Amino acid sequence: MNATGRHADPIQDHIAALAAALRGPGKAKAQMVQDMRDGLVDTAEALAGDEVSYERAARQAVREFGTLDELVPSCQQELTVRQARHTARAVALTAPFLITCWYLARSAGHEGTWRLPLAAQLLAVHLAGVAIVAALLAAGTLAATGAAARRVPTPRRLPLVVAWAGTTASAAMAVAALALATAAAMVTNWPLLACAGGLAAVSHAAIAGSARLCRQCARLS
Structure with a gap:
């Protein structure tokens, strides 16, 4: 849980950290971040089910997507x-x-x-x-x-x-x-x-x- 008592959103946290690490044209950066977020959400929804909560699926999607150290260099280069x-x-x-x-x-x-x-x-x-x-x-x-x-x-x-x-x-x-x-x-x-x-x-x-x-x-x- 976060400071407000709500469960943290792994996808939102990951995307926010990625956006903070990148620099570039506003529109291009916003589109890149949005595309990544949409991809993570789609993956989490596909993994979630009766036996897997959305939060657990979101964490798995983030792990499979890659760490900041893995993502930032290629994204920043573009x-x-x-x-x-x-x-x-x-x-x-x-x-x-x-x-x-x-x-x-x-x-x-x-x-x-x-x-x-x-x-x-x-x-x-x-x-x-x-x-x-x-x-x-x-x-x-x-x-x-x-x-x-x-x-x-x-x-x-x-x-x-x-x-x-x-x-x-x-x-x-x-x-x-x-x-x-x-x-x-x-x-x-x-x-x-x-x-x-x-x-x-x-x-x-x-x-x-x-x-x-x-x-x-x-x-x-």
Whole structure:
């Protein structure tokens, strides 16, 4: 019995412990945990009968299903790959936007007469380079973890590489947002730059959260 005086549910306890040990995309993790729970319940119901109580059948189902040490590594590996794809997709969608933002900042001004100072232009070139490299890596990751993964195993270090690429891209987005906000105060068509800066800030937040979770998943794997 538990603290409330009720008999503990072996299946619920096992699934709760498994869910607590895993990290990954919310929907994918929830679906994985639900599928495992349903499988355990079906097994317990099949084992239960006149001579076997449901609680005893549930305990047997849990024993046959496997311990956390046996289940977590394979489950976490699957979730890590899914999170790497999620992060790569976010980078692939937002990296081209970073280049566009810098183009807007460079060409903004009244009748095209304003240009970024030399230092800012050099920074723009470097950040654009980061965006291009991150986008190429993201595209490669999506290819390697998609249909090709059925024939070629996913490289073990790939999720960690994707995580840090996402972290770098999110930092570049933060710099872009700050630069665009500053540029908006210096030009006549400031609404366009202000809007681009806001979108860059939103993109930074989206990639940063996904990359952080990807790093956590990669460490657990």
